[in-house]
Amino acid sequence: MSIPEDFFKNLEQYSELSHREKEVFLEIFGRSKNRVNVAQELNISESNLGTCLTGIYKKFCITGNGPVKESRLREYLNKRYSLQKPSGDLTTDDVDDSIDTLVQEIRKQIKPYIKEKCGTMRVLDMPKPIELTGKQGIYTNVNILEAITGRRRLKVAELMQSCDHDNFERLGLSGVKQKRVSGLEVVQRYSKLMVLGKPGAGKTTFLKYLAMQCIEGTFQASRVPLFITLKDFAEAAKKPDILKFIVQLLSSCGETHASAEVEKLLKQGKALVLLDGLDEVREEDTKRVLRQIREFSDLFHTNQFVITCRIAAKEYTYQSFTEVEMADFDEKQIAIFAQNWFQLTDPVKSQRFIQKLKENEPIQELASSPLLLTLLCLVFGDSGDFPANRSELYQEGLDVLLKKWDAKRNIEREQVYKNLSLQRKEDLLSQIGLTTFEQKDYFFKQKTAEAYIADFIRNLRNADTDPEVLKLDSEAVLKSIEAQHGLLVERAKGIYSFSHLTFHEYFAAREIVANSAWESLVEHITEIRWQEVFLLAAGMMRKADDLLVLMKSKIDSIVAFDNKLQYILDTVYNKFLSVKYNNKGAGVRAFYLEHALFFSYSAIDSCGEFARAFGFTDYIDPEIDFDDALTDALEMTDYDYQECFTYALSLNLNLEPEFQNLLQKLKEQIPFQDNPEKRIEREDKIIKKWLNQLRELIIKYRKICYREELNDEQIELIWNYYNANLLLNDCLNSDCYVSREVRDKIENSLFLPIKIKPC
Secondary structure, eight states, X not given: OOOOHHHHHTSHHHHHSOHHHHHHHIIIIISOOOHHHHHHHHXXXXXXXXXXXXXXXXXXXOOSSTHHHHHHHHHHHHHHHHHHSOOTTOOHHHHHHHHHHHHHHHHHHHHHHHHHHHSEEOOTTOSSOEESSSTTOOOOOOEEESSOGGGOOOOHHHHHTTSOTTTTOOSSTTSOOSOEEEHXXXXXXXXXXXXXEOTTSSHHHHHHHHHHHHHTTSSSTTSEEEEEEHHHHHTSTTOOOHHHHHHHHHHHTSSOOOHHHHHHHHHTTOEEEEEEOGGGSOHHHHHHHHHHHHHHHHHTTTXXXXXXXXXTSOOOOOTTOEEEEEOOOOHHHHHHHHHHHHTTTOHHHHHHHHHHHHHOHHHHHHTTSHHHHHHHHHHHHHHSSOOSSHHHHXXXXXXXXXXXXXXXXXXXXXXXXXXOOHHHHHHHHXXXXXXXXXXXXXXXXXHHHHHHHHHHHTTSTTXXXXXXXXXXXXXXXHHHIIIIIOSEEEEETTEEEESOHHHHHHXXXXXXXXXXXXXXXXXXXXXXXXXXXXXXXXXXXXXXXXXXXXXXXXXXXXXXXXXXXXXXHHHHHHHHHHSOOSSOHHHHHHHHHHHHHHHHOTTOOOTTHHHHHTTOOTTSSHHHHHHHHHHHHHXXXXXXXXXXXXXXXXXXXXXXXXXXXXXXXXXXXXTTTTOTTOOOHHHHHHHHHHHHHHHHHXXXXXXXXXXXXXXXXXXXXXXHHHHHHHHHHHHHTSSOXXXXXXXXXXXXTTTOOTTSOOO
């Protein structure tokens, strides 16, 4: 077959060849000259000629030995040229009518298959499939990042700028600042697309959605959607090429189409070729499948191609494909997904689901992954809430990523973990998790991660401790953790982090529990960033007594050596002894401590919230209600102080006669009772004077609202004490198991000065 020289020069691969390779390519394959003549004409040695041919075969992905390569490349070139040649004497209109008829025939034929294969989704423990599209469809529009996150050339310091770790805003939904583009928009923009993403990012669902939109006529209606699971193609009997596989697929749908008809369809660019799960192809099939995809997409380059693959899963080079990344769900997408999920069973539940997520930031982080969001919906659907013991929920999420997600779809990954069991994989991640968390390394360099991995596998039985072997093994293990489970991800070139801060905290807590490292943990009791680790550790323990007792001791030591703070606690305790109450004793002490701190340090501005955390209930105890109303009057702005003060007097407590008389006189002196709307600066001063009189009475007769000037160091200590007690209380009220004896001992000794023994 005579092929015009322009055909060779217009090939994509031709532009990738060096100048010398182009000359050799045209002489041997375009002009059919033998090697000896070509070497003479180009004045090069046969060795140099062989080097040029090796480069040419590599660009065209031709494998084999010697003459086999040459004949394979000639066959490829002849086949590609034959597909581009016009045939017969048909007019353009005739060709258009013919191809349109063929497209409609095949679309009609394949529609039932596409609807069955792509019309529903069923993952994890879903009891039945859910429709993907339509009024009751679960599908949520996805967004795409056009720049691959892990290929950005950023430094650790630049990544840290997205997280304010002084206030410890959590990594997650706000972690990626790149522009997001609609998935459909990206497909329309690029004819050849490689969609990368973490495990469970929604890649397959996105491809199914494209197939459904196409077959329903709302997207690329003039094309035939061809949805191919690459694992099925790779393992098909007799190892057909992609063209034959498509012919077989169409035949399985009903009518038989000859290869010539399918080639005609593809030659005219009338197919939307969707190739799903490049990462799911077995290692022994990878090279063949990669070569098949390259040859097929080159031969039929006028079609639309979309391939999906996990990030870091395969080494490939497709020069003509644009690579993009699936973005995590944002808050809006999470809400839409939840609404779609619960619309059939309980529409109101979706609102409760979203509200519960907002109340629980660590769980909300997980919802950014479509797979883990599905898990959360399944869990919430059963009970209408998330488990009180969050560690159990996180463990279930890890089980999904570590084993269930692949197992449910019969995916077998290459064993590069050096026979690490599931337990050992979690041990490895736990060791990395605690080490990096202790060092505040939320982002860490690839070499650092590999060093941690090498240190772990070095100690395994039968491990090869040769430094070079350990280096190679640690590199392979890191890439496998990223590709297979998505628990470590590359955030920038050579910089890694855990996929979610939630999992980072979980693994840190798991390592602490495994080593009973309570003493080292309680050293961090005043650090806000460790709070979730404390809660998770308590929830994981068989019995949390030792940890909670150590926490209580450490909390008391925060203020133990400051006389002024001990004086405040002593005053609070005396006040506690002087009132009658039905509330929990710890709640009453918390109530009076909070009021004391409010007037000592005005930044504590939520009186009552702290006490309620310790079981305090408003309006049960008249005496405490009276104190609360009076102090509320001191806090109020405008003229609400009048209402609070009047309410306090209406309680008719049996007060000291002198105090009762002074309060009555103060009531008669309330400023501007008849004209509360009129306000001028002079009146404000009068009101403040009246409130100061009230404050003096409260201090003298109710023993509260005293003023204590605290220096900066004392303010920091009391805040640490305040927050650490809240953490201890959260642990006590979590789903952790603690003996009744220890629980009572701790609750009875909360907010006591050191010299006072527990009740």
